[in-house]
Amino acid sequence: MIDLWAKDLLVAWRTRSEVALSVAAPLVLLALASWIFTPTGRDLPVALIAADPDAPAVARFEEALTSRDGEPLYLRVVTREPATAEHLLTSGEVVAVLTLPAGFGDGQSRVDVVTFNAMADLEKNVRMSLLRAVGRFNANERDGAPLLTAKVVDPRPIVLTRPGWFAGSMVIYALLFVGFLWGGIGIAREFEGGTVRVLRVAPVTGLRMALGKVFAPGVAALGTAAVVAGVGVVTTDLWFRGDWTAQVAVLLATALLACSSGAFLGLLARRYYLMMPIAGLLAVVLWFVGGGFSDLTLARGTLLYSVAQALPTTYAFRAHFAVLQGGGWRQIGGDVAVVALSALAAFAVVVVAMRRRIG
Amino acid sequence: MWSIVEADLRLWLRMPQAVLVSVLVPLVVLILPALAGTVGTGYTVAVVDDQPAEIRAALMTSPYLRTVVMSRADAAVAIARGEVAGAFDSVGSELILSVAPYGNDDVRRNLVMRQQAVLAELNVARLIERDVPHVVLKERGLLQSMPTDQAYLAAGALVFAGLFSGLANTAYVTAREWEQRTIRGSLTSPVPVCAVLGSKLLTGTLQSLLGVAVAYGFVTLALDVLPVGNPWLLAAALLATVAGSGSLGLVVGVRFGKTVPAVLFSVVVSLAAWFVGGGFAPITLEPPELQTLARVLPPTYALAAGQHLVNGGSAVPVLAATTGIAALSVIVALAVSTTMVRRVGGAS
Incomplete structure (x- = not known):
């Protein structure tokens, strides 16, 4: 068992470009996801065309439109020229063109808006930002009429930012990706290189063989997760606030689940190049579906939510985030049990499959 | 040249796992729009x-x-x-x-x-x-019918299937020659180096078509996203996408000379291109620096062409850009990889 473990680690160490790319994958995904899906620090570009550009009400509307009160996404006026506005809207360089009529601000005024509706989610963001701006303008101009105001109640002293969330989820993603990849490659290499014949005559039981084949990628997966966690802690507001024993249990159970599943996939694929797309894309899909991209509370009642509940990896993400936000065994005991039992089941399947295919 | 393509394809078809992966990878990717689309904006x-x-x-x-x-x-x-x-x-x-x-x-x-x-x-x-002066919004969209999130993500995933398949398949078939040391035999044959490499690109492209076709079938039949654009133009856009990314795969395969890092590189690069190029959301939503980067990356135009042809919009300029970039990529990749092979003499 130890020999197999050491051999696989040595092979991995000799292929350093593969190790580097395995570590790079979650880091690249973290950088891109944080950069693309964090709205802070960017504005939605709009065009503002006014029939009376010098009217005081137009200036007040623009002020309300571009105000940075409240939550992003904020709006920014990039052009006031009709011809430029049309061109920029067609090419998607502005998200909306707003046209203010003559006499804007006198009585009821209608703002004509043409949105770049290339996607429902984008249109929703634009519309909500515009409604907020109109709400602000109307509140300023209300002339004493009683209006509703907003209040937000959030009991949390600290709220994880989205980059911090992504960094946390990338720790689990790294375990899944590297576990699938190296768990699968370790087995597939034996078949592809013909060394499986040596294993077949070696005096090792299926259990020991499986342990050796799962422990080596386990070390790689936990090492990669540690690197990702370190990068997350340094570059984002990620911090491990909860019970550290619970955190270790989540990570170990997830690593065992990923490596066992990877070994099983390796036994099925038996070609190591096949394992790379399988591992890469499966890990991304599980990350997305399991709540790594966004909290699944938002998706309750949808097919996505139902599918997520059937996947053990979802419980790994949930337990991990609960611990990150200060939770302990009481909150995550059930989730860890699901992950650990799934991992043991996957490992048992690997042992049986190894006995049949190799032992 | 044709005999190399034929031999590579025969080898591929003899491995059911390889064919299965070509089909399964796009299907796995399409799970994203299938599930994410059910969330909507609510x-x-x-x-x-x-x-x-x-x-x-x-x-x-x-x-x-x-x-x-x-x-x-x-x-x-x-x-x-x-x-x-x-x-x-x-x-x-x-x-x-x-x-x-x-x-x-x-x-x-x-x-x-x-x-x-x-x-x-x-x-x-x-x-x-209370009859107080106020402002209301009157909205309309640029596109007559707004694509749902599912339709948008499905179009992005379809193009991603082409990007990834072209890149990974070509990188693999090329790197395998070095890994199995069969490249020496190919280079000592009377076939020019450029033709040997061209056959690798052709093989990678042909292998990718199966996965892209399955992805198209899944998008139209399972997700019920029916392309509004001309299906032949969409096919042309996807073919150009596969060939364009395959060109990069050719250079990657020659450069690495090993299948594992070459395919891993393909996974990382294609995922990055999918994210940055507007596969998940229009690039207008990205930070300004990333938008600038996206506008110089070829996959962005392939993703835009896919969006326009599946969900509506003016497809001609981006389709022209995609095919032009693909043709240029093929020429440049063949020139670069031929030079690399000549320089190292088939040894990696």
């Missing part, structure tokens, strides 16, 4: 029943909320358990949003924006009632 929130009817109605008719009406006590329990993302209540002239103690600041931001939008509409109704 967040599940509790609406307290004991509040004015006008406020309840405004919350319940908001297109951005999935509402569950319940008592104040039940709403508090649902929030604590994470059964809803938040709860809306009102006291006096305040519309109160209570945020569930889960999720990140982006979840809260989205909930607050929804609160502001509902508030704006409620206040406009109050101003109209």
